[in-house]
Amino acid sequence: MTQLSNDCFKHNKKRISLEKAVSILEKRIKCIKKTQKIKLDQALGRILSKDIISKINVPPFNxxxxxxxxxxxxxxxxxxxxxxxxxxxxxxxxxxxxxxxxxxxxxxxxxxxxxxxxxxxxxxxxxxxxxxxxxxxxxxxxxxxxxKKGEDIKYGKKIISKGSKLRAQDIALIASIGIKEIDVFEKLIVGIFTTGNELFEPGTKVSKSGIYDSNRYCLKNLLETINCSVKDYGIKKDNEKLIKKSLKKISKDCDLIITTGGMSVGEEDYVRKVIEENGSLNFWNIAIKPGRPVALGNIFKKPFIGLPGNPVSVMITFLKIALPTINKLSGFLSPKEKNFIVTADFNFKKKSGRKEFLRVKISKNLNGQIKIKNYPNTGSGVFTSMVETDGLIELPDKLTYLKKGAKIKFVPFTEVLV
Structure with a gap:
């Protein structure tokens, strides 16, 4: 079942903005409409497939x-x-x-x-x-x-809408009107793997030219945080036949495929080649840093997302590109990203024509004013920066110099994965 139309994007060397990419994504992606009935005590993090309508007053009496x-x-x-x-x-x-x-x-x-x-x-x-x-x-x-009778909830009132992701307080509200079972969308089944001859599983002996695979662990846990069902297909060597065989198998078992690495134009980047030859690769050459290359397409009639190989880029492109895709496929009518205007406590130069995301830490001055400090090492391979910071600031495309004291949009990591 293909959920992403083949002509969503045509490969174009010209970079498109992040806003444009997300706008097209929202128009093209459709929910996989598989539903199930579950017990209320199993509902945390699940997405409603029907409105919840109260058949009683709460409280039922004065x-x-x-x-x-x-x-x-x-x-x-x-x-x-x-x-x-x-x-x-x-x-x-x-x-x-x-x-x-x-x-x-x-x-x-x-x-x-x-x-x-x-x-x-x-x-x-x-x-x-x-x-x-x-x-x-x-x-x-x-x-x-x-x-008063019905002071909280009146008979016939819609208390929670279809497409809502259920929190503890939502489940308690449903329980208050006596409902024991609810209709939800089935969990999205996501198949993942990483690519690269240099990658080794943690706990094994690594070669002199190898590194441990952290991307898959990041991706798996990000997906489980948003309540996806994850199938981990491990590390795939840079082998065209192996990658094709793996993608074909995963397409039979999963609703969505996400990979990291192998999406660039190098001779050893086979994921992209396999997608182009056996599906439809609508490559996103997006004007963001960190983040390129990112791909969206279809392979063996299943939607596909190809994330970069650098660890920081994996997490940021997941939050900005993969997450809205997954939300739409899952039936989650996700709220707009919450951001806060804060004061920059540093100067920063950037290139015009691309959006840039900086990892920052929150602090307060003596007057109690919230300020942010940029992480000193901005490399896309420095994953320590994602652990030792509190969130991201977004530098607009046209901005070339962020001056200390300027007001800027800040998104805490805690507000992204809802």
Missing amino acids: NTAVDGYAFKYSDLNKKKETTLKLVGRITAGQNFNKKIKKGEIARIFTGAKVPEGADTVIMQEDCNTTDNQIVLKPGIFKGANIR
Whole structure:
């Protein structure tokens, strides 16, 4: 099932902006509409495939918000103390069938249903008790301390929309209207592998010219953070036949394929060649740093994303390119990225004509003003920078010099993977 049309992009040597790339992506990508019914206690991080409509009022009856006494407001003397007869005691969950009449009052505890005939609850601290009589102080208003029926949720209200990714508070809200099972989109099955003769699995002996594979671990955990089901196909050597065979197998088992490395124009970059010959490669030559090369296409009728080989580039292009693709395929109507305007505490030169993402750390000056510091080593292979910083700042295409003290857009890592 191809979810990305073959003519989404035609390969063009001219770079396109990130905004243009994401705009086309949003128009072309469609949700894989496979759904399932699951139990509510398994719903964390899942994406709703149907609106949730309440079939009850919440609360289902008027109840008290405090421990106190329930009575008729019309019995209250507005200028002096009022004495009423105590006729009952009501706890949460108790069915109290007696109607409160004129001159009567009932002891009531938080969450208990307000009895018929009563319309106000006074806090126990504002009363005095004498035998079976309760003395009320004046000054309370009618309806005080009562949670009204349907005050939180009214019957027939849509409480959560289709396409929402469920958080703990969303699940609690669904539980409050008595729903035990919900309809969700199936988890997106993503097949991943990394390419390169130089890559070795952590825990194995590495050659003198080799390095350990960190990209696959980054990619796998990013995908699992957003609740994808990940199939890890390991490290693939730079071998055209092996890569073709691997892609063909993965296409049968997965909804989406993501690879890292092998997407450039070098003689050993076979992933790109296999995609072009057996599918449709709509190559994104995007004007961003770090990040090139990034590819989007189809292989054996399945959508494909090819990320760069440098570790920092992998994470940033995942956040900026792969994530919106995955959200759309998953049915997640993701909110707009939250960003904050902060003050730069450094100077920085950049080239015009490309968007640049800098890794930065947050600090506060003596006046409590939030400022950001640039990580000193901006290389796309320095993954320490992703661990020792708090997020990214986005330098616009036309900007050539960021001056200390300038206001700039900052996106915390914690706000990206929602």
